[in-house]
Amino acid sequence: MELSFIFIIAVAVALFMGLNIGGNNAAASMGAAYGAKARTKYQAVLLIGVFSVLGAVLSGGEVIKTLGSGILPPGTILLEGAVVAVAASGITVFLANLLRVPISTSQAAVGAVVGIGFFYGASGINVAKLEYIISWWIITPILAWLLAYLMGKYLYTHILIWLADHHESDASIRKSLT
Structure with missing residues (x-):
């Protein structure tokens, strides 16, 4: 061929x-x-x-x-x-x-x-499809910023505490909690 x-x-x-x-x-x-x-x-x-x-x-x-x-x-x-x-x-x-x-x-x-x-x-x-795609280009970074902020505010400390409780050898986790 x-x-x-x-x-x-x-x-x-x-x-x-x-x-x-x-x-x-x-x-x-x-x-x-x-x-x-x-x-x-x-x-x-x-x-x-x-x-x-x-x-x-x-x-x-x-x-x-x-x-x-x-x-x-x-x-x-x-x-x-x-x-x-x-x-x-x-x-x-x-x-x-x-x-x-x-x-x-x-x-x-x-x-x-x-x-x-x-x-x-x-x-x-397909202008409608293109507009839909472009709207997601605008929404996506805003959504990511918002989710990262909310997760940082409401979950970050809880995750660090859980990690510190389950990974005793990692002093850097405990240090970040203080």
């Missing part, structure tokens, strides 16, 4: 995007644990790898459907357009990684899909 040039490019672009997703999302998911010395770099990378694959397999399907046919009508984007969209989002995330700025890879992917849709002249952009 002879591999087509576009297939080889598609695989290379997908690998590039995956590499940049790993770099961006690894920091977001384990940066705090690594910074607090709760996990070594090896442990963090291993956990990220295992659970990223599990997450993609178990819950990634619905997001894939949204990107593939929820924003633009099915069949709007051809293989070449998909390669361009993945490359554009990959380059965006790559630049953010170089600048050490955590960004949403989902926002980059959605932006690239919409961009290629405009290139194709797609008047069929």
